[in-house]
Amino acid sequence: MRRTKAEAKETRQQILLAAEKVFYEKGVAHASMEDVARVAGVTRGAIYWHFANRADLVLELYNSLPMPQEELIARELEAENADVFGVLERVGREWLEMLATDEHRQRILSILLRCDTSGEFAAISERQNDLDDEHMQALEAAFAKAEGQGKLGGTWTPRSAASMLRWVIKGLCSEWLLFGRRFDIASEGKEALRRLFATYSAPTPST
Amino acid sequence: MRRTKAEAKETRQQILLAAEKVFYEKGVAHASMEDVARVAGVTRGAIYWHFANRADLVLELYNSLPMPQEELIARELEAENADVFGVLERVGREWLEMLATDEHRQRILSILLRCDTSGEFAAISERQNDLDDEHMQALEAAFAKAEGQGKLGGTWTPRSAASMLRWVIKGLCSEWLLFGRRFDIASEGKEALRRLFATYSAPTPST
DNA sequence: CAACATACAAACATCGCTGTATGTTAATTC
DNA sequence: GAATTAACATACAGCGATGTTTGTATGTTG
Structure with missing residues (x-):
């Protein structure tokens, strides 16, 4: 047949x-x-x-998961006087909202998170790692641009700011996915991002 | 024999x-x-x-992993005028330093992170989840105390501060363990903690 | 010093699961 | 419309691992 x-x-x-x-x-x-x-x-x-x-x-x-359009974001950040923090915060928020509404993405990412990455699935996790590396470089570059604009305050460096953002988002998503989705990731994540970006732009302490 | x-x-x-x-x-x-x-x-x-x-x-x-003495920490936080942020930051730093030096803990936590938590190992991950819950409650209580002392600035709530701290530490450890330990977790973690706790005590914006 | 329990080694049963090879039918192709 | 091939279903071979059972020699206990 x-x-x-x-x-x-x-x-x-x-x-x-x-x-x-x-x-x-x-x-x-x-x-x-x-x-x-x-x-x-x-x-x-x-x-x-x-x-x-x-x-x-x-x-x-x-x-099968549609990937976010990174070129689009990169283009947004190209402008000389781009609002780096605004763009990054919005992108992060959009990512969390997409995750919150797309149940396929939730399940597939849960599967990937819980699956043994050694052995036969090494290829997959390597691809994810490579993607992560690209993201980190893009993030660092973006924060470096903000620093050049004099907008990165505190004792932040592009690297530390990018790392912190990554850790927060990853921790947020992992906890939500692996832990039974016991909180509203969109709203709590939105709040967390707002606070985090607020600290990025805090004035440098004049010590 | x-x-x-x-x-x-x-x-x-x-x-x-x-x-x-x-x-x-x-x-x-x-x-x-x-x-x-x-x-x-x-x-x-x-x-x-x-x-x-x-x-x-x-x-x-x-x-087989020796667990950190939580009662000791709880006792430190009992005092009326306890320096909550100081204690929590030190505890976090000590945890990261312990992880950085104890190779057994590194391997075992890596195993747990990568092992499929569904099915036969559900019991283990449940125990971890229960522990995590306790930690969260303790953290929230500690931040609530700091709030009562008028030390929690910004728009932070005890819950949001505790969540953020957890996400950062979890993200930090996961990335370090699963990703080949490609950075100095003790020093980078120390920096991250310092910045994070600095934002906790930032003055509340008078808007 | 019996009698029993302990700390394993060795052999067994068996079973689920994977990958493949073969069979079958119907859509394409020329 | 004959030949081919795509899209499966079915049957097969075979391993590798698990949990258990049995064997056994030696500590341990009364």
Whole structure:
């Protein structure tokens, strides 16, 4: 019973959805391919037709997430007198709001956070690490620009400011995702970002 | 060839050390009990004598970590005019320094961070969550005290201050442990804590 | 110094799961 | 419309790991 191309894509999508559900509920390590197949309404044959193995399935799950448009942000920051803090705070807020509303992203990121990154999934976590590195460099550059504009106060350096921002957002997201989403990440995150950026622009102590 | 009690304890310790090494290198999910046994210089029989199963072994690994004396800290904070910020900043700094020097703690926490928390290891992560909850309550109480002393400035509330501190420390440790320890956690953490506590005591904006 | 318990080693049972190979049917292709 | 191939289902081989059971030699206890 060979399917049409459109039907095949539909099947692939069903498998991804099933994998998202099953991996999220049972954990990547302890869910079998047949668990996924059952939920998707197919057999393991279909899964192995569309995906090489479980690691590949997880990778494609990760790839199915639309990534934020970084070039757009970079362009916003290009202007000579760009409001760096305003842009960064807004981007952070938007990211948290997107996470709060996109349940697929929540589940997939939970899966990635809880999955054993050594061994077969090393490739995925390496990709994430590379992305993180790029983000850090972009952040540092942005804060350096703010410093050049004389807007970075306190004892902040571009590096320390970028690191702090990263730690807060990562801590916030990890806690929310791994800990049962027991608080309103959008509003609490918004508050936290506001306070954090307020400290960035605090006047340098004249000691 | 039955061993004496002291020798048995020694064997148990060897198994724990081997498990720490093997689980750290291969990941909990993909290391077999025989891998552990081989490194420990025993057979799986010895492991199953001392531990019920792999989850129990991981749990005992976690239990082997000496926990910071929380009562001591609580007592320090009891005094009417206690320097809350000073104590908390010092405690945080000491924690980071301890983590930076104790390689066992580094490996075991790495194992816990990367291990799949669903399924068989749910008990362990629940215990961690409970501990985290206690910490949060203690932190909130401490910041509430500081607020009562009129020392909590800005727009901070006890809850937001405690959350922020937690997120920063968690983000810091996670990044350092999972990311190859690519920076000096003691010194960078010390700086971050100093900046963070400085913002806590910043004067309230009179808007 | 029996008698028993302890601290393992060695062998066993078995089972779930993975990957692959083969079979089948229907969509494409030329 | 014959040939090909895509899209699966089904069947198979086989490992690797787990938990248990049995064996055994030696501490330990009364």
